[in-house]
Structure formats: C-alpha cells, structure tokens
Amino acid sequence: MRLPLPTWQGTVSVEQAIKQRRTTRSFASRALNLNQLSQLLWSASGITEENGYKRAAPSAGALYPMDVYVVVGQHSVLSMNAGIYHYEPGNHQLSEVSKGDLRSSVAKASLSQMWMAEAPITMVITAEYERATVKYGKRGIQYALIEAGHIGQNIFLQAQALGLEAGIVGAFRDEGISDAMDIPSAHEPILLMPVGYPV
Numbered sequence: 034m035r036l037p038l039p040t041w042q043g044t045v046s047v048e049q050a051i052k053q054r055r056t057t058r059s060f061a062s063r064a065l066n067l068n069q070l071s072q073l074l075w076s077a078s079g080i081t082e083e084n085g086y087k088r089a090a091p092s093a094g095a096l097y098p099m100d101v102y103v104v105v106g107q108h109s110v111l112s113m114n115a116g117i118y119h120y121e122p123g124n125h126q127l128s129e130v131s132k133g134d135l136r137s138s139v140a141k142a143s144l145s146q147m148w149m150a151e152a153p154i155t156m157v158i159t160a161e162y163e164r165a166t167v168k169y170g171k172r173g174i175q176y177a178l179i180e181a182g183h184i185g186q187n188i189f190l191q192a193q194a195l196g197l198e199a200g201i202v203g204a205f206r207d208e209g210i211s212d213a214m215d216i217p218s219a220h221e222p223i224l225l226m227p228v229g230y231p232v
C-alpha cells in the first residue's frame with residue numbers, strides 16, 4: 034500500500050516539540066489520517082535524500098538494522114483496515130503482515146499496559162541484529178539499540194509537530210509481541226510507541 038508523500042514543512046519548531054514532548058498514556062478515540070501515518074513513518078525510518086538510501090535516523094555504517102511496524106486498530110486510520118503493517122522505506126509503502134485489531138493482544142504482551150490499546154496506532158521498532166553484528170560483532174547490538182533511541186525520539190517529535198502525542202513502552206515480553214504481531218523472529222522488538230490525539 035503506497036503512502037502519501039511526506040511533507041518537509043511544519044508549523045511547530047523543533048524547540049517547541051522538544052519542550053512539549055511527554056510520554057502520553059491516554060489517547061482520544063479519534064482516528065488518524067493517512068498523511069499523519071505517512072509522516073510518522075517517514076520521520077522514523079524514511080529516506081531523506083534524493084536518489085539515495087540514507088534515512089531520517091542515523092545508522093552505524095549505514096547498515097540500517099532496524100525495521101518499523103505499525104499496529105493499526107479498527108477505525109483508527111481513515112481508509113485503512115485494522116492490522117499489522119511493515120514499513121518499506123525504499124518506496125515509502127506499507128505491506129500487510131496480519132489482519133485484525135491486535136491492539137489488546139499487544140497491550141497484554143506489554144505486561145498488560147492496557148492504556149496502549151486506546152491509541153489508534155502503535156509503532157513498533159525492531160532490530161535485526163545480524164545486519165549490524167556482521168560488521169561490528171557484539172558492538173553491533175549496542176549500535177542497534179542506540180538507533181532505536183534515535184528513531185523513537187524522531188517519532189516523539191514528529192507526533193508533537195502534528196498535534197499528536199506519543200507514549201513509549203519498553204516493558205513487554207519479546208516473544209509475546211512477536212507472536213501477537215506475527216513478525217519474523219529475526220526482527221526483535223525493541224520499543225513500542227502508541228500514538229494518537231491527546232484526550
């Protein structure tokens with residue numbers, strides 16, 4: 034599924050977004066639109082050079098060991114079915130991984146932080162360590178975790194700039210999340226970020 038093109042102009046300064054950012058744990062039931070989803074995914078992992086492959090967040094050796102998935106609830110993004118989707122930066126599109134509203138299963142696997150299921154979407158940052166350890170050995174794991182932090186902060190600030198808010202969740206059972214989402218076992222979940230309108 035092709036996403037609308039992202040925009041490079043906003044109305045909130047980076048300073049305002051940093052100042053206002055907070056971890057949010059309650060969300061309005063209002064749906065997002067495809068432009069907002071597109072913008073969030075682009076800020077997480079989108080390609081930011083013309084005719085190139087470099088992305089919004091830095092990556093050690095430009096190896097890009099990270100993948101971003103999005104958990105979409107029922108009636109949560111206009112013109113989109115509920116499901117799990119994988120973001121493909123190269124052509125700025127999403128591919129469907131699983132069908133159905135899996136927000137509650139994901140929240141349960143996150144030590145039952147059920148507030149997560151209120152958010153229309155949750156962005157899931159995963160690492161395929163092998164893509165970094167092949168060059169850097171054990172240090173590649175450290176690099177991938179650092180990259181997850183960069184991606185997470187981009188999502189936080191982009192959400193803020195769109196008038197949305199985000200949460201961040203590191204407390205979850207790895208296998209529980211992988212099973213609920215049905216993602217490849219090599220893509221290890223690192224961070225979960227529910228995003229939506231504030232209440």
Ligand SMILES: Cc1cc2nc3c(=O)[nH]c(=O)nc-3n(C[C@H](O)[C@H](O)[C@H](O)COP(=O)(O)O)c2cc1C
Pocket residue numbers: 054055056057058146201202203204205
């Ligand atoms: C790696 C990491 C994991 C976190 N995991 C959770 C979590 O599982 N649940 C939660 O409610 N908040 C979680 N948080 C959010 C922190 O509690 C929050 O960032 C901290 O209280 C500071 O508040 P602020 O983000 O609003 O500035 C996590 C934050 C980080 C950076």
